[in-house]
Amino acid sequence: MLQLRNPDQAEDVVQETLLAAIEGRARFAGGSSLKTWLTGILKHKILDAIRRKSREQSLSTAGDDETGTVDAMFKQDGHWQEAPATWGDPEQALENRKFWEVFELCSRLMPERTARIFMLREVMEMTTEEICQECAITPTNLWVILHRARLILRECLEIKWFGHKKNEHRR
């Protein structure tokens, strides 16, 4: 769901995966675990869906609407408007259920194209070369997009989670 950001589409992909699995069950030799095999098909289906979406989107809007958000984080001379704060021991948050709610909320803030590319890199762990080929962009392009994605996610977490925690400690 997080990867496609659209429940209907996520359902379609799962359905396609199951259909492909049923059709291809003869090829499942049992050498790998069933879960690994299904996950493999699912990954392909997600990629297909992303490709379809990219094509549709590049026809409609090519807009990068995160430029404004990110520019607002920096002064004209390039320094931080508000420098990143100390997060203390952020790993603790990983054990907190509430943190994941905030995390999901924050992941949805990125514009679609940015989110998609961030997902290819961080969730699917594709390399720079693979993503550039997939999305037809240059490495420099890709690095800027990833950097912006991280800035957006980071700021949201700081405001919605780590800033909030800090205040709690102070009280």
Added chain:
Amino acid sequence: MLLSQSQERALGRVERLAVMLHLLICKGCSNFRGQLKFLRTAVRRHRDRDDAG
């Protein structure tokens, strides 16, 4: 930007030095570097949570 890029490629010697020097004077940037690592950990943990569910 270079800090973010260091998650994608190995920085050159000059770039590494520039980053190190800058980090010495920019506390926010050191925080940012730690947070980038954390983001990567968090995204992967989130993915694996999804897998398990």
